Amino acid sequence: MNEQNSWPRATYRLQMHKDFTLKNALEIVPYLDDLGISHLYMSSLLTAKPGSLHGYDVCDHKRLNPELGTEEDLQKLSDELKSRGMGLILDVVPNHMSVGCFNSWWHDVLENGPSSQFSNYFDIVWDDHYRESLRGKVLLPILGTTYGEAVDSGAFQAVVEEGNLYLKFGKIRLPIDPRTYGAILEPTLESLRDSMEEPETVLPELQSIISATKHLSGRMEKDSQKVLETRNEIVVIKRRLLELGLRSPAFQSEIETQFSLLAKDPNQLDKLIELQAYRPCFWRVASDEINYRRFFDINDLAALATERLEVFQNIHEKIFKWLHADIAQGIRIDHPDGLFDPKRYLARLQDEWRQGGDRPTLYVVVEKILGTFETLPKDWQTDGTTGYEFLNYINGLFVDSAAEARIDQIFQSFTGIEDSFEEIVYRKKMIILQSSLTSELHVLAGYLDRLAQSERSTRDLTLNGIRHALREVLCSFPIYRTYIDGDVQSTDRVAVLKAIRAARRRNPLLGREIFDFIRDTLLLKPLSSGTASQEYRSAQIRFAGKFQQLSAPVMAKGFEDTALYIYTRLISLNEVGGDPMLFGRSPDLVHKFLGERSPGGLSPLATHDTKRGEDTRARINVLSEIPDEWNERSLRWSQMNDRHRVALEDHNLAPDRNEENLLYQTLIGSWPVNAAEERQSYSQRICDYMIKAMQEAKVHTSWINPDQEYLEAVQKFIERILDPDQSSEFMTDFQDFIKQIHLHGQWNSLAQTLLRCTAPGIPDTYQGTELWDYSLVDPDNRRPVDFSIRQDFLKEFQSDQSTDTIQDLLKNSDSGKIKILLIARCLKLRKEWPELFSRGDYQALKVKGAKAENIFAYLRTWENLASLIVVPRLTWKLNSARKCEPFRAEWEETTIELPEHLLKRNWRNYLTNESLKPVETFSVQNLLESFPCCLAIAQ
Structure with a gap:
């Protein structure tokens, strides 16, 4: 898409946070210049949740993160880069915002509900939730216990500050709707009538404020003029309360007292909360009932309706100020599959870039994860991807495909797992849709049900049947998502038909009609009668967009964050954008890929999100060349370490054989060069990794329902086998094996590094990987450099x-x-x-x-x-x-x-x-x- 002379020559990725700031980045610019880097490529610089180590939990799209530095610091960094002929690539997060900290847009939504000027900035189901009590409200899964326990225990605190009334739960502040201020102001008025020495200076003003709150239009008001008038009146009410508090300490003290008394009275507090535009709840409730779209299943990250022009402009305002000022020269788009219409979004980016001047095309790469043999849509205005497909093709070149059958036997014999990877992914996607993403499925099913009920030919389809069939189609979907936006491309049609066929085959008892209806709706086909109104077609397009926004997180959670931690055949193949069933990639296949690749895309071997460091994978790949030796060693190690496994009350042994298989391969890939010097820290790193891996796998434990006993048992096992005093025989044998394959891992590493730097594409170096990178998944790969x-x-x-x-x-x-x-x-x-x-x-x-x-x-x-x-x-x-x-x-x-x-x-x-x-x-x-x-x- 772009002019080649405006492409970066070589990029270097930095993770920015409070311990590595813009000033720190400025200090290493001379080094990066000497290394041959042309562009610094940074994680998001916008204001994120305080203390964030990654920056993707943005809570203010219009401000530089103060933890990273000042605008002057950013300008100095940009000037230093440009003085050396270098540039800056910005990371853009258009899909979501953090609501786990103060977020002015979200705060306004909580205060004013549907009448908030930002109510359409987020994907919130205001009117159609199956629980009538949630209509017009936002479900807030912020409590660590049940709602009743939180209210009864006094967990909520009352805060009066600058004319605003809040309920505070931990660090979270929940605004009180000014329409309901009377519950606090009226008791304050009554108490002050008898206690004030000069009531005439306060009471009339307070009475007037109370009267003003009663005349505010309701949160469900549709008249735009009345909504605007109410919004302005609320500003006035808060200012008057602030001024009254400054003028009368007695009033300020009394309103704080009355609010605190109310917060300590469970019945009164419950009544006040019921009047608000939100409903606090136990965090576990989110999976079933949450009514705002999230980034994956993270409650703190609320999805944005970026397809709306005003939302697009607001979340990119600061980014384009930096771009137009030539502070930065390109952007990377985080998770484009979360957008309603990525093609339209990318076109808008270029349109916005060209505003106010005749400029060359903006350099843009997208973090698009392509399925096996999937290609980037040709009509996207982008220079390429961030390169996960490159990483996996290059990695596969160093896996011996001739050993696949033998490695299969070893894996099945050692672990007892005989299911195909495809079957594991299907089951794990099903678990995701039955647990953490249940609510999103409910919303999607409700949308399709309304479409079915709108026409007589589909009116007999039931909501329960639609929900069941949709779940099956989503679990069978072969790629992250399609890109149906009014037109249906052949690649989209193939994916939809493949998913429908697989879902129907798995569910012969579900009627064919329901799958045909889903297929025809996704493919924008007219009704069987041959007629279709424009309204009906628009509803089809809307449904297809929402389906696509759900299929991507279902794939990500079921495939990347679950199945990849279970299928341990050869874990160097278990990578983001990879295919563990594709056991190696032939030279001919890699040549074909490189010959057809967009030269404007990035070519990484590691990113902040990869499951393993580049040299960790390179070393594990060697196992594919020596399957018999690997089998002999792993069986011997398991026998040596059997005495360290922990017997639990349910008669299970921890770790299980599959986890043990994962552990041994992880040790082989990540074993540090100076193991003796790093033994203590390394043992903790491995424990931390395995805890994360087991929680992600969701077999014996999970993030939602952690089994602490099991986790502690596995941790004890790891500590024991890595302790030379307790496992000298294992440690001797293991280190002997590492010595044999270590050199070959380095050989692979140097080879893949040369390919990264010379093949079509822009070589991208992740921070610190200029030296050997034996890291694991985050946060291990985000340690200081x-x-x-x-x-x-x-x-x-x-x-x-x-x-x-x-x-x-x-x-x-x-x-x-x-x-x-x-x-x-x-x-x-x-x-x-x-x-x-x-x-x-x-x-x-x-x-x-x-x-x-x-x-x-x-x-x-x-x-x-x-x-x-x-x-x-x-x-x-x-x-x-x-x-x-x-x-x-x-x-x-x-x-x-x-x-x-x-x-x-x-x-x-x-x-x-x-x-x-x-x-x-x-x-x-x-x-x-x-x-x-x-x-x-x-x-």
Whole structure:
């Protein structure tokens, strides 16, 4: 979509929070410039929930987060970047806002209900909730106990502040509707009549204020003029109360007393709360009855109706101020699948960008998670994705697909799990729709039921049947969502039909008519009579949009956040946007993907949301090359550690075999280089990870219903097996195994790093991963980064680039210096020859010889420029690899064929600075003699 010369050359992702601010980012700009980064790519800078470590819980879209710094700090950072020819990419969060802290829009909704000027900013079901008592109200799942217990125990406190009345529950402030102020002001008036020395100075004004509150129009008022008048009158009422309190300390004291007395009287407090535009409830109630759309199932994150123009403009106002002021030069869109109409949203972004000037197209990437073989819609105005599909294709290249059947046997034998991954995903999506997203399903079913009841041909369909069938279709949906917006693309039709067929096959007792109705509604087909009003079609489009907004979180929660923690066959494949059933990706498949890829998209190997660090996955991949050795070791370890498993009262043993399988692979992937020095902190990291994994898996425990006894038992098991004093035999055997595969994991890591930096796309480096990254899922992958070490390493390379230095680094690879050297040299070349990598052609190369399957090679060419990239794969299969010096192998007669027009060129290995003679074919042995990968350039 964009002009190539406006694309970033290489990005670097930073997680911003109170402990890493704009000033901290400014300090590392020189280092990032030296590394070869062109654009800093930051998590959201807008005001988030206090103390947020990720920034996606935005509570004010119009203000820079004060915990990160000031506008002046941001300007200084931008100026420093631009002075070095660098830029800034902003993270935009258009789907939701945090309501777990003060949010002025949400606060107004709670105070004024449907009459709030922000009532349509959020997706709230005001009128159609099946509970009549909730109509016109927002359900607030904020209580840690039942509503009755909270009221009876005095958990609510009364607050009077600057003319506003609040109920405070913990840190949460709930506004009192001024229309109901009389419940506090009238007792205050009566008490003051007899106690005040000069009542004539206060009582008439207070009586007038009470009268004004009684004349306010109701919260359900539809007349826009009356609503506006009431809104203005409420401002006046609060100002008068503030002024009266400042003028009369006796009044201020009495209103506080009367409000406190009311809050301590359960009956009076209950009556007051009943009059409000919200209903506080126990947080567990949310899954069944919540009536506002959330980000996934997070109660604190209320979804926004960004499809409304006024909402779009308000949540992007600050972003576009920064963009138009050239403080930032591009944006990344968080979770576009949560939007009602992503295509229209992206078009609006470009329209808004062009307002007030003739500007080139804005650089935009989207965090779109593509299913297997799914492609980005061609009509989206975006430069590409944030790259999860790239990550998974590259990762699959280093998995030995020939071992799939054997790994299957090992997994099933060790864990006892025989279900397919597809079946596990189906069941977990069903659990999600029967628990945390039940309310969203109720709302969707109600919407479709009203559509069915509007026509005689579908009037006999029941609400219960519709809800059941919708649940089945959602559980069978093969991708995150479709993008039906008035037109139905062929890819959307295929997904819908596949889901309908699967749902019908699983539920033969449900009538065919109900599935046909869902299918036809989603595909915007007219009624069987052949007639369809515009009103009916608009309702179909609206339903399709709402269905799509639910199918995405159902997939995310059932697939990413549940099934990926259960199917432990080879956990390096269990990644966001991945497909654990696709056991490896052939070189031909990867070549095809890279050749067709948008060069404007990002190319990461890790992000803040990946399930494992890039080098953790690379090491686990080695297990696919040695299935028999892996089977022998895992069985032996389980026998060694059986005495540490904990017997529970229900006769279960903790951990179970599947959790044990997950644990051993996690240890293999994340085992630190300096294990002895990090043993204590590492043990805690693994405990924290396994607790999260088990809660996500929802087998023995869950976030909603945690089983503390089970969690503590697994934690004890981990602590015992990682304690050399208690498990010396296991620790000795485990570390022996790690020594054998560690080098091959690093080999994979260097290879995938070179691919990331040279393949079509923009190399994206996640913070700190310039060195080995053996991290796990967040929050483990968001630990502080020591940039001083990385800066020192980079300075060493700039002062000494000899081949001898490279050989020393290869022999001492555990320091991670070899990885940062590789990144720095690749990015330096991209800076020297930007067109070659941003606009150049991609050409797969033929590899011949005995070790051909162990090589992946391609060319990047642009005009007279050419670059040759060669990386090894499946290195365990190189017969002498484990016997040679580090990163050395015997490649026999394996060669790479060059196109005819490049045969006479002089080549230089850019990584080692060695010259390569003109040849018709390159010997892999020569190319990889001094370095485990090759990046050669034509002179």
